[in-house]
Amino acid sequence: MLKMESVVKRYPGRTALSGMSLDVSPGEIYVLLGPNGAGKTTTLRILAGLTDCDSGVIHVAGELYRREDPQCRRRVAYVPDQPFLYSRLTGEEHAQFYADLYGIPETERRSRLDFFFNHLEFSEYRHELVEHFSTGTRQKLLLTQALMVQPQLLLLDEPLVSVDPLVSRKVKARLRKEARRGATVLFATHLLSLAADVADRIGIIVNGAIQREITASTWRSPESPDLEEWYARTVEAHEILED
Amino acid sequence: MPAPLRRMRYWKTKIRRLRNGLKRTSPGKPAALLFVGVVILGAMTWGGMRLFGALARTGDFPDYFRVFLAEKIMFMIGMVLFAMIMLSAMITTLSQFFLAEDIPLLLSTPLPHGRLFRWKIMDTLISSTAMATLFALPVLLGYTAHFCRGPAGIPSIILVFSLFLGVAALSGITLGMLLPLFISIRRLQPALSVAGIFMISGVVILLRMAQPERLFGTGAIDDVIRYMRDFDITGASGTPFYWLSRAMGAASAGEWDRFFLAAGILVFMLAFTLCFLFLIRWRLYLPLLDKVRSSRRFSPSRRRGSFRRGFLHAFLRKEILFFIRSPDQWSQLIIIIAITIVFILNIRAIPGGPAGMGIVTAFLNMGMAAFVVAGLNSRFAFPSMPMEGDGVIHVLASPAPREALLRAKMLLYIPPQIVLGLGIYLAGFLILELDTFMFWTGLIYLLPALIFLSLLAFRYGLEVLPGPNESPENILLSRAGITFMLFSLGFIVFTLALFVHPIAVYYLRKVRGLAPPWGIVSAWYGGYGIAVFLLCVQTLRKCHNLWRQWGD
Numbered sequence A: 001m002l003k004m005e006s007v008v009k010r011y012p013g014r015t016a017l018s019g020m021s022l023d024v025s026p027g028e029i030y031v032l033l034g035p036n037g038a039g040k041t042t043t044l045r046i047l048a049g050l051t052d053c054d055s056g057v058i059h060v061a062g063e064l065y066r067r068e069d070p071q072c073r074r075r076v077a078y079v080p081d082q083p084f085l086y087s088r089l090t091g092e093e094h095a096q097f098y099a100d101l102y103g104i105p106e107t108e109r110r111s112r113l114d115f116f117f118n119h120l121e122f123s124e125y126r127h128e129l130v131e132h133f134s135t136g137t138r139q140k141l142l143l144t145q146a147l148m149v150q151p152q153l154l155l156l157d158e159p160l161v162s163v164d165p166l167v168s169r170k171v172k173a174r175l176r177k178e179a180r181r182g183a184t185v186l187f188a189t190h191l192l193s194l195a196a197d198v199a200d201r202i203g204i205i206v207n208g209a210i211q212r213e214i215t216a217s218t219w220r221s222p223e224s225p226d227l228e229e230w231y232a233r234t235v236e237a238h239e240i241l242e243d
Numbered sequence B: 001m002p003a004p005l006r007r008m009r010y011w012k013t014k015i016r017r018l019r020n021g022l023k024r025t026s027p028g029k030p031a032a033l034l035f036v037g038v039v040i041l042g043a044m045t046w047g048g049m050r051l052f053g054a055l056a057r058t059g060d061f062p063d064y065f066r067v068f069l070a071e072k073i074m075f076m077i078g079m080v081l082f083a084m085i086m087l088s089a090m091i092t093t094l095s096q097f098f099l100a101e102d103i104p105l106l107l108s109t110p111l112p113h114g115r116l117f118r119w120k121i122m123d124t125l126i127s128s129t130a131m132a133t134l135f136a137l138p139v140l141l142g143y144t145a146h147f148c149r150g151p152a153g154i155p156s157i158i159l160v161f162s163l164f165l166g167v168a169a170l171s172g173i174t175l176g177m178l179l180p181l182f183i184s185i186r187r188l189q190p191a192l193s194v195a196g197i198f199m200i201s202g203v204v205i206l207l208r209m210a211q212p213e214r215l216f217g218t219g220a221i222d223d224v225i226r227y228m229r230d231f232d233i234t235g236a237s238g239t240p241f242y243w244l245s246r247a248m249g250a251a252s253a254g255e256w257d258r259f260f261l262a263a264g265i266l267v268f269m270l271a272f273t274l275c276f277l278f279l280i281r282w283r284l285y286l287p288l289l290d291k292v293r294s295s296r297r298f299s300p301s302r303r304r305g306s307f308r309r310g311f312l313h314a315f316l317r318k319e320i321l322f323f324i325r326s327p328d329q330w331s332q333l334i335i336i337i338a339i340t341i342v343f344i345l346n347i348r349a350i351p352g353g354p355a356g357m358g359i360v361t362a363f364l365n366m367g368m369a370a371f372v373v374a375g376l377n378s379r380f381a382f383p384s385m386p387m388e389g390d391g392v393i394h395v396l397a398s399p400a401p402r403e404a405l406l407r408a409k410m411l412l413y414i415p416p417q418i419v420l421g422l423g424i425y426l427a428g429f430l431i432l433e434l435d436t437f438m439f440w441t442g443l444i445y446l447l448p449a450l451i452f453l454s455l456l457a458f459r460y461g462l463e464v465l466p467g468p469n470e471s472p473e474n475i476l477l478s479r480a481g482i483t484f485m486l487f488s489l490g491f492i493v494f495t496l497a498l499f500v501h502p503i504a505v506y507y508l509r510k511v512r513g514l515a516p517p518w519g520i521v522s523a524w525y526g527g528y529g530i531a532v533f534l535l536c537v538q539t540l541r542k543c544h545n546l547w548r549q550w551g552d
Helices: A040-047 A070-074 A091-101 A106-119 A135-148 A165-181 A192-198 A216-220 A227-242 B003-024 B028-057 B063-099 B102-107 B113-147 B153-181 B185-209 B213-217 B221-229 B240-253 B256-294 B311-324 B327-349 B357-379 B386-396 B402-432 B436-461 B472-476 B479-511 B518-549
Strands: A002-011 A014-024 A029-033 A055-060 A076-079 A153-157 A184-188 A201-206 A209-215
Touching: A002 A040, A014 A040, A014 A055, A014 A201, A014 A209, A029 A040, A029 A165, A029 A192, A040 A055, A040 A076, A040 A153, A040 A184, A070 A076, A076 A135, A091 A106, A091 A135, A091 B311, A091 B386, A106 A135, A135 A153, A135 A165, A153 A165, A165 A184, A165 A192, A184 A192, A192 A227, A201 A227, A209 A216, A209 A227, B028 B063, B028 B113, B063 B102, B063 B113, B063 B153, B063 B240, B113 B153, B113 B240, B113 B256, B153 B240, B153 B256, B240 B256, B311 B327, B311 B402, B327 B357, B327 B402, B357 B402, B357 B436, B357 B472, B357 B479, B386 B402, B386 B472, B402 B436, B402 B518, B436 B479, B436 B518, B472 B479, B479 B518
Parallel strands: A029 A184, A029 A201, A076 A153, A153 A184
Antiparallel strands: A002 A014, A002 A055, A201 A209
């Protein structure tokens, strides 16, 4: 479903991705873990079409991914790490606008909107201006938008940081449902517990490349060290190598 | 910490915030603003000195009549100032007392509520009167320079003016405290801003419609008295501006009995307003604050929008909703309409002169129409892309073609501006009753120029990357904004100069009874058309290139 090969992205003065390679299957929830500045957000931004890579190849659903191609971007939905929204639209208007951009038919979007506003417990904000939303409510709206367009590749960058635990649990269940539908979910987070809860596979990214991949069966096995240990070992090992 | 020092904390923080805000701007910006401010104030001071100087020196008028006239002028100025300060204080009260970000923080500290209330009153008083005072200074300077008598003159005028400012601001604060009892603040604040703009535009049109040129057209006292009578308002004796002008007039005439009566009434008004304000403080403020803070619901529309599919439609709808919900943006339209009305009234008031006068006026009118559209562009088209803010991330990451948003914005902003620009020119053209040559000249000049100016606004607007909560004013004062304004100014002046030659040749030959110089006219107009067309193409390409780079 998603295949990244040797993707490089440089910013002035630093390299964000230094040959990132990734292969995620349909229906898989893949979590990117890593220290600050490791390249998690850059990976998601490239896949969302917000920026271009300098070299490397990306395939989504078996087709070469080109950010200029609207058909490629139609398969992808992105929830950014910062709850960026148009402040002077109401919750419903914002979601409608987003659905328009993805060409969701009127009949379907209505039922999906009703469902997600209720499911994520913020229907009372439906007709309220986004500028009056709390950070958590903004994140709920971002999630609603991304989930309602039913993308093939769902990109989430720290989407549950400000969301309350009960809704967070619902979102995690929803992500599993999305995966069962056949969608690929790529998730970037710092929260190890969240990663352990939802991921089928975890990639630990350091200095712009995946240094270690761990499957759920590995970290859940009683003989294996826990996720925190895996994370610490990978990052520290890399730092020693760097030194 | 001693009490006086604790009291200073609020102001220290306030100054620090201002200083940090200034630090964030580019270093040249405060200097440029200061320079522009000094130039404007200088020009106003010059105007004030000239006005009161001319009044003081008019030989036909007896002394008492000069003082009477100056008093009437101060009455009018006081009336406008009072309305401005009161409205400004009302709007500031709503934000300072109810919506300010620091209110929950300050209320959660051991700070006595009484002190918080006094700080906020002082803050509102200063911020709502500062601008009006600054702009009243040139008038006061002109008045005191020509109408002050004796050493007590200046201090007495400063005293009554300060009292007047206090009454105006405190009345506004009191009303601002009472209004949330009846109307939701979140709706009230933008409504008041718009009402203020309506009021100021109304005053400008009213003053213009009163035809002040009548004052200069006659030397007769009767005409002047008739003119001044237009401003006599029933019940004015209960207003602070009436007593301000009375006190100033009395100080000028050296009638100190009358002065002390007027000043005493102003003191009474000030004391009464202050007492009333402190009286309602505890009964109203905190309960109202609770009401405001708890009522977060705001339902602009519960209508279920019938969204049709299509990117352009989606973007257009979003733009229109944004525009409607940004009173600070669309209220500017009211000002522009007021200016246009005054402009058309001015054309009508131009006295009949030599035969070429109408042609010169129409020619200048072409430039005026272009300037108005450049101004509109700087306010609307230029900041429209940066004002997308961080939300643009959804557009960039969506399947919508990148060009769709830019195209929607151009579609929304360019045609109405062209219609307005051409409308201004045509209104002038019809009033001046000119020939078809000037009609076509105006059309040939304006149509390409207005399109180019709008594209130029988008081109420079795209150089400003979007940030959170950017206001149009801030965006306009960026480097790209200033470049756009200078560029458009240069373009208008240069292209207007290009049209002098063909117009002059055409009318000179016409006066001499010779055949019209169609060859020269076609060459100049055609050359201009092609040059501006090429500029438009180049600017449009640049727009697309810049837009493609967004998000990278």
